[in-house]
Amino acid sequence: MTEAQIHHRLHRALLRHLPDAARAEPALRSALRQGAEHPGKLIRGRLVLAAACRHGLAPARSAMLACAVEYFHTASLLLDDLPCMDDAAVRRGRPCVHRRHGEATAILAALALINRAYALVGRAFAARSSGERRRATDWLDRTLGVTGLVGGQAWDLAFARTERTAALVSRVAAGKTGALLTLAVQLPALLARPGRVERRALEALCVYWGQLYQIADDFSDLPSGATGSGKTSDRDRRLARPNLVLALGAARAQARYQRLTQQAGRALGELRRAGGERWNYLLPVQAALTRPAAREPEIEHHAA
Amino acid sequence: MTEAQIHHRLHRALLRHLPDAARAEPALRSALRQGAEHPGKLIRGRLVLAAACRHGLAPARSAMLACAVEYFHTASLLLDDLPCMDDAAVRRGRPCVHRRHGEATAILAALALINRAYALVGRAFAARSSGERRRATDWLDRTLGVTGLVGGQAWDLAFARTERTAALVSRVAAGKTGALLTLAVQLPALLARPGRVERRALEALCVYWGQLYQIADDFSDLPSGATGSGKTSDRDRRLARPNLVLALGAARAQARYQRLTQQAGRALGELRRAGGERWNYLLPVQAALTRPAAREPEIEHHAA
Numbered sequence: 001m002t003e004a005q006i007h008h009r010l011h012r013a014l015l016r017h018l019p020d021a022a023r024a025e026p027a028l029r030s031a032l033r034q035g036a037e038h039p040g041k042l043i044r045g046r047l048v049l050a051a052a053c054r055h056g057l058a059p060a061r062s063a064m065l066a067c068a069v070e071y072f073h074t075a076s077l078l079l080d081d082l083p084c085m086d087d088a089a090v091r092r093g094r095p096c097v098h099r100r101h102g103e104a105t106a107i108l109a110a111l112a113l114i115n116r117a118y119a120l121v122g123r124a125f126a127a128r129s130s131g132e133r134r135r136a137t138d139w140l141d142r143t144l145g146v147t148g149l150v151g152g153q154a155w156d157l158a159f160a161r162t163e164r165t166a167a168l169v170s171r172v173a174a175g176k177t178g179a180l181l182t183l184a185v186q187l188p189a190l191l192a193r194p195g196r197v198e199r200r201a202l203e204a205l206c207v208y209w210g211q212l213y214q215i216a217d218d219f220s221d222l223p224s225g226a227t228g229s230g231k232t233s234d235r236d237r238r239l240a241r242p243n244l245v246l247a248l249g250a251a252r253a254q255a256r257y258q259r260l261t262q263q264a265g266r267a268l269g270e271l272r273r274a275g276g277e278r279w280n281y282l283l284p285v286q287a288a289l290t291r292p293a294a295r296e297p298e299i300e301h302h303a304a
Numbered sequence: 305m306t307e308a309q310i311h312h313r314l315h316r317a318l319l320r321h322l323p324d325a326a327r328a329e330p331a332l333r334s335a336l337r338q339g340a341e342h343p344g345k346l347i348r349g350r351l352v353l354a355a356a357c358r359h360g361l362a363p364a365r366s367a368m369l370a371c372a373v374e375y376f377h378t379a380s381l382l383l384d385d386l387p388c389m390d391d392a393a394v395r396r397g398r399p400c401v402h403r404r405h406g407e408a409t410a411i412l413a414a415l416a417l418i419n420r421a422y423a424l425v426g427r428a429f430a431a432r433s434s435g436e437r438r439r440a441t442d443w444l445d446r447t448l449g450v451t452g453l454v455g456g457q458a459w460d461l462a463f464a465r466t467e468r469t470a471a472l473v474s475r476v477a478a479g480k481t482g483a484l485l486t487l488a489v490q491l492p493a494l495l496a497r498p499g500r501v502e503r504r505a506l507e508a509l510c511v512y513w514g515q516l517y518q519i520a521d522d523f524s525d526l527p528s529g530a531t532g533s534g535k536t537s538d539r540d541r542r543l544a545r546p547n548l549v550l551a552l553g554a555a556r557a558q559a560r561y562q563r564l565t566q567q568a569g570r571a572l573g574e575l576r577r578a579g580g581e582r583w584n585y586l587l588p589v590q591a592a593l594t595r596p597a598a599r600e601p602e603i604e605h606h607a608a
Contacts (some may be wrong), residue, residue, distance in 0.1 A: 019450035028450065079415070084407035103388035104461050107411065111383070114415075115449040118422045122441035125465035126434060137426035146323035146332065149413050154329035157408050197469050259382040 003046070010045050011036075011064040014070060017120060019204065027101045031109035034100075035074040038092045044184035045070040050281045051188035057124065064189075066122040069184050071117035075110035076149055076180070082106060085157070121187070132190050139186045148179035160240040169218075169242040170211065178210020185209075185282070192278060201271040205282070208264035212289045215257045218243040219250075253292045261290040305352070314349050315340075317367040318374060321424060323416045329407045335413035338404075339378040342396045348488035349374040354585045355492035361428065366492075369428040373488050375421035379414035380453055380484070386410060389461070425491070436494050443490045452483035464544040473546040474515065481521065482514020489513075489586070496582060505575035507588070512568035516593045519561045522547040523554075565594040 001009070014036040021029045039045075045066040045130045081088040081096040082103055088096055098106035121140065125133050142148055142227035152175015159172060185206050187285035194202060222245055245253040268286055271279050305313070308583040318340040325333045343349075356366035385392040385400045386407055392400055402410035425444065429437050446452055456479015461477060489510050498506060525540045526549055540547035549557040572590055575583050 019454075021450070023448045023464050024455060027462070028458040032450075034541070079411060082408075084411070102461075104386075105458065107383060107386070107388070107456050108461075109449075110416075112450050115445060115454065116420065119441050119445035119449075122426075126374045126438055126441075130430060133426070134430055137423050137430075141419060141423035144415075146325070146336075146416050150323075150416045150419065151328060151332070153321070154332040154409065154412050157406075157412075158329050158331065171407075279329045297345070 001044060006046055006049060007042055010042050010049055010063065010066055010070075011039060013067050015047075017064065017067045017071075017116065019116045024112075025261065027105045027128055027164075028108055028112070031078075031097045031101050031105050032112060034094070034097060035055060035078070035109070037093060039070060039074070039122060040092055042070060044073055045123050047184050047281075047285060048188050051185075052124075052244070053189035054278060056190060057188070057191050060217045061124045062119040066162055068117040068120040068124070069180070069187065071113040071120070072144060072149075072183070073180055075113040075117070076153075078106045078110040078113075080153065085153070092240060128191070132193070135190050139183060139190070143179040143183040143186075148182075150175075152176035152179060156242060158164060159242045164240070164242070164247060166244060166247040169244045169247045170214075172242045173214035173244070174207070174210055176213045178206065181210055181213060182206040192275070195274060197274040198271055198279075201267045205264055205267040205271065208260045208267060209285070209289055211265070212257065215244050215253055215260070218245045224245075264290065277291070310350055310353060311346055311379060314346050314353055314370055314374075315343060315369065317371050318343055318349075321368065321371045321375075321420065323420045328416075330486055331409045332412055332416070335382075335388075335401045335405050335409050338398070338401060339382070339413070339417070341388045342398060343374060343378070344396055346374060348377055348484060348496060349591060351488050351585075352492050355489075356428075357490060358585050359495035361492070361495050363429045368424040369491060372424040372428070373484070373491065375417040375424070376448060376453075377484055378486070379417040379421070380457075382410045382414040382417075384457065389457070419591065432495070436497070439494050440491060443487060443494070446522040447483040447487040447490075452479055453487075454479075456480035456483060460546060463546045468544070468546070468551060469553040470548060473548045474549045476546045477518035477548070478511070478514055482510065485514055485517060486510040496579070499578060501578040502575055502583075505571045505578065507570040509568055510583060512564045512571060513589070515591055516561065516568060517566045519548050519564070520550045520593070523557070526550075526554075568594065 014044065015033075018032050018036055021032055024032065027239065040303060048069050049066040051064050052065050053059060057065070077091060078097055080086050081091055082098055089099060090096065095110060096106070118140070120135060125136050125268075144150065146154075152172050155168060156172045156176055159168060162168065186202060189202055192198075218236065221234065221243060223234045237246055244256075264286060268279075271282070319337075319589050322336050322340055325336055328336065353370040356369050361369070380397060382401055384390050385395055386402055393403060394400065400410070401413060404412075421576065422444070425440060429440050432440075448454065450458075456476050459472065460476045460480055463472060466472065490506060493506055496502075498580060522540065525538065525547060527538045539545065541550055548560070565574050568590060572583070572586060575586070
């Protein structure tokens with residue numbers, strides 16, 4: 001399948017697996033459809049779909065898993081955009097759900113997506129071994145809760161009123177950006193029944209990728225004159241948001257970026273030495289996250 | 305075990321299974337502990353604990369299942385209380401979480417509880433048959449999402465701006481009150497591997513109980529002069545909230561209450577004829593929901 005075909009197939013699955021919209025209250029139905037109709041680049045979903053198929057899960061179940069990760073992602077965006085969080089007005093070129101339908105509907109849509117996502121993971125893993133199911137449950141717990149996405153957002157909100165250290169910036173990044181990327185890598189990787197060496201390499205890879213992603217994003221937020229990224233938002237500085245380039249300075253952040261690129265490359269090398277070409281679908285992700293010409297990778301901006 | 309011992313054991317489990325609070329941002333940690341330290345009457349959790357133990361699940365796993373249902377419940381209360389929902393100030397005699405820690409923290413605490421609840425259900429059912437696991441996934445999907453709790457809340461919010469019919473009141477009630485009660489009954493009932501007749505009786509029973517619970521709650525909201533319930537809140541009338549007694553009038557609501565009591569009794573009878581005394585733990589619930597002297601049952605008020 002071409003990339004365009006994968007995107008098309010995933011987009012259709014996102015609409016098909018939505019919570020039973022015909023019976024929903026109209027504003028809630030509209031909010032649910034808005035996310036599925038304008039789903040962004042589907043970076044995580046496409047990775048999950050390719051990985052799950054590669055590791056032998058049936059296409060229909062692979063699509064369920066991909067939709068689940070995308071629904072978790074969309075839910076986190078709906079909530080991040082609320083006035084009490086990032087107070088965003090526009091998402092994916094359209095008014096945010098809470099601006100169109102109110103905050104309550106945005107919250108309820110996020111909950112409905114999260115609920116459906118858990119159901120889809122349950123169905124995708126229904127016929128797998130108890131060990132795989134247990135690990136899937138553990139990864140969801142680790143990456144979405146207090147030690148992951150929710151925790152990262154909480155530290156993000158606390159950032160403006162606490163000591164703005166590079167360590168805290170990294171903690172926020174690990175939760176907010178790293179967690180969903182980790183879930184998108186680890187959930188389908190379980191299906192390969194990775195050995196101990198592979199598991200360790202995968203964990204390291206996810207840590208490095210999460211940080212790479214965030215540094216690229218942080219560079220892209222700064223005015224173009226300062227970093228050459230071509231972006232002029234400067235939103236993080238104005239709003240005292242966590243930004244590693246602001247915390248470390250551009251030179252040290254750039255050096256860290258180079259080091260992380262090498263570390264991620266080594267982890268990927270170990271993974272492929274231990275498990276062979278079945279991990280090759282991760283190579284394009286590494287390439288996208290570490291392309292030298294652009295510090296902003298070809299993957300979705302966290303506020304895009 | 306006595307009721308007090310069950311309550312104590314469940315209360316300890318609620319604290320033990322909380323998301324990893326030591327690593328959480330302090331406001332989030334405090335919000336998570338507030339719910340577990342002041343958990344209310346634990347009606348649903350105690351029912352789940354008794355039922356799961358009765359149907360042969362190990363005590364530790366039964367407690368996980370009970371905690372999961374209580375976490376889902378607490379999360380729904382955290383969100384219902386938000387300014388964009390019911391805008392409540394006090395919950396269980398204490399300032400609401402969003403009044404103490406802000407709306408963002410209340411939302412994040414709810415998400416953390418939901419995430420942990422799904423993990424606990426996964427662990428509780430880890431060693432069960434694939435059929436039981438599939439049905440557990442389906443019940444969570446049905447009762448918590450658009451066809452359940454989330455959907456009920458969406459219709460509740462829409463109520464003030466739509467036609468205020470008795471049918472819509474019942475739809476809101478089925479979602480808001482009925483869904484969690486249904487989950488608390490059906491999730492542990494799966495462990496009994498109920499036959500077709502038992503399953504049908506359980507489904508009917510949950511529908512009747514959800515409506516009984518809500519009518520009792522609606523009577524309790526009205527001024528005491530109108531219904532003799534001894535409560536004087538009248539909040540539903542003032543805020544144009546769904547209330548079946550307001551929609552039907554006290555006499556017709558009372559007649560419906562009597563009819564539902566009989567219908568629930570018959571469903572419970574069928575269940576016990578088909579499955580015997582293993583369903584006896586449901587008798588006290590029926591007694592509490594249908595006591596003739598008080599229209600307000602000895603179970604938690606939905607705004608309490």
